[in-house]
Amino acid sequence: MIHAFRFQDLNVLLDVESGAIHTLDDAAFAVVQALESGKDAYSIGVKNETVAEVIADLNELRENGAYEAEAGNAPEVTGGTAIKSMCLHVAHDCNLRCRYCFASTGDFHGARMLMTPETGRRALDFLIQRSGTRKHLEVDLFGGEPLMNWDVCKQLVAYGRELERKHGKVIHFTITTNCVALDDEKIDFINREMHNVVISLDGRKEVHDALRPTVNGKGSFDIILRNAQKLVATRGDREYYIRGTFTRNNLDFLEDVKALTGYGFHQISIEPVVLPEESPYSLKEEHLLRIDREYDALAEYYVNARKGRDTWFNYFHFMFDPEGGPCLRKRINGCGAGTEYIAVTPDGDLYPCHQFVGMSEWKLGNLDSPDLRTDLQKSFLGCNVCTKEICRNCWAKYYCSGGCMANAVLYGGALEHPHEISCHLMRKRTECAIGAYVKER
C-alpha cells in the first residue's frame, strides 16, 4: 500500500508497510496516481518515454523494499500482558469548570472525591505486581486536578521511589495539571520528580477564558499563564507540553499556537475536542475542510518558525522521527488501553484508561480483587490495526495505531469502529508531519 499526497510545493510518496518516504516530480506523481487508480499510465498525457522512466524508478524502489512493500511480521511483546502504565486519578475534583471537559468537570459523573494515600500505595503495589519483566513503568498523576490532592501526590512519589529500589524498576512520574494551584514549592517538586508535565492552556486569553472558567465563573487564563511560565522557565531541559484544546469556536487554532509561542512556550500540543455531536463545541464533518486548511497553515508556520533559533518550537502531532520511531508491534497495538495501560480511580476502581472511567460496563475490576475482567482485556488485545477492517486498509495505520479506543466506543459505537472525524484529522496531521519532515531534510 502507498499514499501519494501534495504538501505545499512537494509531491510526497509514503510506502506504508516499509515506512519509506520519497518525493516525486510532477510526472512521477501523475503516473503513481494513475497506477493507484487502475488507469493506464500511458494515457494520462505524460510522454511515453517519461512514463517508462518513472516506472523504472518505481521498480528500483520496489526491489529495495521501498515501494509497495509487503507487511512485516510483528512479534509478540516480551512480557505478555504486563501492565506498565498507570493513570492515577488522585483527584476526582477540579478547580475549573471547563465546558468541554470529558470528565464532567472533574467528577467523572460521580462524587467529587480525593484518593487516599492508602489507595494510591495499593495502586502502585498493583502496578509493580503486574509489571512482569518490564523495567520502565509510568505513572501519571491525573484528575480532575491532581494539585488539589498535593500531599498525596508527594507521598506517592516517595513511595514509588521506595518501590523502584526494592524491585529494580524505574518509574517515570508525570503530572497533568491546569497549574491554577501551583506555587513555588510545587514547582520545585515537579521539576525535580516529574519526567514530564502536561499543562492545560488553550492559547489566546479570549479563547481560553470563554470555555475554562474557575468554580466561581471567572477566567482562569491569567493565573494559569503566570504559573505555567514560571514552571517552564525553571524546568531546564526536562519534558513538558502545553496541551490545549480547540473546538468549533476556534477553528483558527493556528492563532492559539502563535499565542503560545509568543508566551515563550516551545513544546505545544493543541488537540481537537471530542464531544457528542449535539454539543455546542463539538467538531462535525462540516468543519473538516476548514480544519484541514488550518493544519496546512500551521504546518507552513511550523516549518518556517523552526528555521529560527528564537522561534523554534515543537508541535506534538507534527513530531516525526522515522529512524527513531516505534517498532511494528507498537504501531499495530497502539495505546495499550486495558492491557498495558490502566486507570485507577480514587475509590480503587480499575478501568482500561482514563477516558473509560465512570462507564461501569468497562470497569476492569478493583484494587480489592486481584483478578481483572479477562473478557474485557481480551477485547482490547484483539482490537488492533490488523483486526479492524477500517484500519487495515488505511494508509495512516502505522502512524495512528488505531486511534483512541474510548472515542471509538463513545462516538464510533464500538471498540472496533474508530471515530471517523478523529480518523480524518489524524490522517491530515500525519500528512503534515511527514511533509514537514521532508521540508526540514
Next chain:
Amino acid sequence: MKHVQIIQKPCIKSGNHTACGECQASCQSACKTSCTVANQKCAKEEK
C-alpha cells in the same frame, strides 16, 4: 533515479529484536485524547 528522490529508506522495524515493550504508552505522553504513535520514540536504544 530521474523522477524520484529517496527521503527516507524503509524504517518500520520488525523482527525478533523489537517489541521489548519498554517504550512509553502513547496516551501518557501529552495528548490524553488523540493517541498517535508516529511521534513516539523507540525506547530500546536509549534505555
